[in-house]
Amino acid sequence: MEDNEASGLMVQNSYSFSSISPTPSQKIRSSRDSDLCDTLDIPIVSRKRLEPFNTRIGRGTFGYVTLAQYRESPESEPTKVAIKFANKETTKDSLKREAKVLLQLQENGHCIKIYGMCKYPDKGIGVVMEYMDCKSMAELVNDKKVDYKIGNAISWLYQLSDAIDYFHSRGQVHRDLKCQNLLLSDEYKNLKVCDFGTFKKLDNSMTTNIGTPITMAPEIFEGNKKYDAKCDIYSFGIIMWQIIARRSPYPSRLEAISLLFNVADRKIRPPEIKCSSILSRFYKRCWHPDPNIRPTSSEVKAYFEILRKYYPNTTKPLVHTSTVTSSIVQEPIKIERDNGKIMPKSQNAAMFVENELYARISKLKVKEAKNQGPVKSLNPDVVRPTTSEDMGICLNYENSGSASEATSSPIDSINSPTNSDKNDIPPIEQILEYFRAKELDIQVDFLANKKIIQISAS
Numbered sequence: 001m002e003d004n005e006a007s008g009l010m011v012q013n014s015y016s017f018s019s020i021s022p023t024p025s026q027k028i029r030s031s032r033d034s035d036l037c038d039t040l041d042i043p044i045v046s047r048k049r050l051e052p053f054n055t056r057i058g059r060g061t062f063g064y065v066t067l068a069q070y071r072e073s074p075e076s077e078p079t080k081v082a083i084k085f086a087n088k089e090t091t092k093d094s095l096k097r098e099a100k101v102l103l104q105l106q107e108n109g110h111c112i113k114i115y116g117m118c119k120y121p122d123k124g125i126g127v128v129m130e131y132m133d134c135k136s137m138a139e140l141v142n143d144k145k146v147d148y149k150i151g152n153a154i155s156w157l158y159q160l161s162d163a164i165d166y167f168h169s170r171g172q173v174h175r176d177l178k179c180q181n182l183l184l185s186d187e188y189k190n191l192k193v194c195d196f197g198t199f200k201k202l203d204n205s206m207t208t209n210i211g212t213p214i215t216m217a218p219e220i221f222e223g224n225k226k227y228d229a230k231c232d233i234y235s236f237g238i239i240m241w242q243i244i245a246r247r248s249p250y251p252s253r254l255e256a257i258s259l260l261f262n263v264a265d266r267k268i269r270p271p272e273i274k275c276s277s278i279l280s281r282f283y284k285r286c287w288h289p290d291p292n293i294r295p296t297s298s299e300v301k302a303y304f305e306i307l308r309k310y311y312p313n314t315t316k317p318l319v320h321t322s323t324v325t326s327s328i329v330q331e332p333i334k335i336e337r338d339n340g341k342i343m344p345k346s347q348n349a350a351m352f353v354e355n356e357l358y359a360r361i362s363k364l365k366v367k368e369a370k371n372q373g374p375v376k377s378l379n380p381d382v383v384r385p386t387t388s389e390d391m392g393i394c395l396n397y398e399n400s401g402s403a404s405e406a407t408s409s410p411i412d413s414i415n416s417p418t419n420s421d422k423n424d425i426p427p428i429e430q431i432l433e434y435f436r437a438k439e440l441d442i443q444v445d446f447l448a449n450k451k452i453i454q455i456s457a458s
């Protein structure tokens, strides 16, 4: 079932940009890029091996999708498959093209698997694909009965970035990335991209208006402007926001055309949400109006590869629960260290660790400890490293309380990062020890021979 809310637009105007996609007349699919897929022969799946069910599991602008059982050989066990049929005679060519496109993307684990094409006298031709049993990301973000955490979001975004990087490294562009086209399976662990109707080989003169309003890059909408692979990165930024926020990015009363004008001319973007600045800074860069500022697909992939290491449980299966949850829960992070110095492996990792520490420690509240006087709070201030050599995290604490206890604390001796020798005992370690000694509400674990510090705070 399609999800209007998730795409953030309701069908409500004569212009008829639907909540799902533009109408066929607006969505042009037929660019005859023969070099993209014409040399491939699509395998035929015999009807004898298929047992279609009457259940429709999805519908799009160009076709509908049904569930079926498929046996690769007469002896083999049946597996569930999804068959996408064309709505009309006129969209059959698009379906064939999509099957060919998909065939040449099979090496990548995050593109939907295709078995071949089938033909029925009543339904016409269909594309036989693997069945993704956990529906689409559009449905998941709105289904508050499935609780997911930031680690799951990082894992899905990594998988999506892997697919995009694969397309771009082959000189190809998707142009219609959106939550409806991201399908999930295996207890929500696996994410795959579907719907390759707009897929294209990159060329220097792409100007066709194509895509879906919410995730459409402004340069695509801006008429005769040329655009390139960075339009997929824009869509990635919006999808990232939707997965984290679990709501519509724009008011549903906004008509599609007015949304597109607002995005292009007034540069409106989804609203601020409560999430780590590591993530918000990144999605904002992805949806930057200037495509040159947006990261490349390989940068996006590298970024999520790093994040994946810091967020645990990213491959834990999810279950449907009766508990309604509304937000992504923060989880502990792990920081790699080397010789007592925090040593992120790259500039991005350094920025990540810096921000994450800042966000975490900012939240710390000094709780009233037994026999230790009134509750006070500490205002941490991260001294940001300025050079790549200076990747260590230096923390400078200022006491905002008035009690003399805190001003005479061991923190005084390390409050200036310039006075501390980061190769000796790192400031972070002393500070955390101090918190622990005061029985504050923070959990610090030193793992793997002190090479990893795990911090969790409530």
Ligand SMILES: Nc1ncnc2c1ncn2[C@@H]1O[C@H](COP(=O)(O)OP(=O)(O)OP(=O)(O)O)[C@@H](O)[C@H]1O
Pocket: 001, 020, 021, 057, 058, 059, 060, 061, 062, 063, 064, 065, 082, 084, 112, 129, 130, 131, 132, 133, 135, 136, 180, 181, 183, 194, 195, 196, 197
């Ligand atoms: N392999 C699959 N397994 C499970 N569900 C699927 C599968 N393929 C498609 N669907 C469902 O069908 C919907 C429509 O499929 P698809 O996006 O390919 O159609 P479309 O006509 O190209 O759509 P659009 O209007 O976005 O162009 C998907 O959003 C999804 O919910």
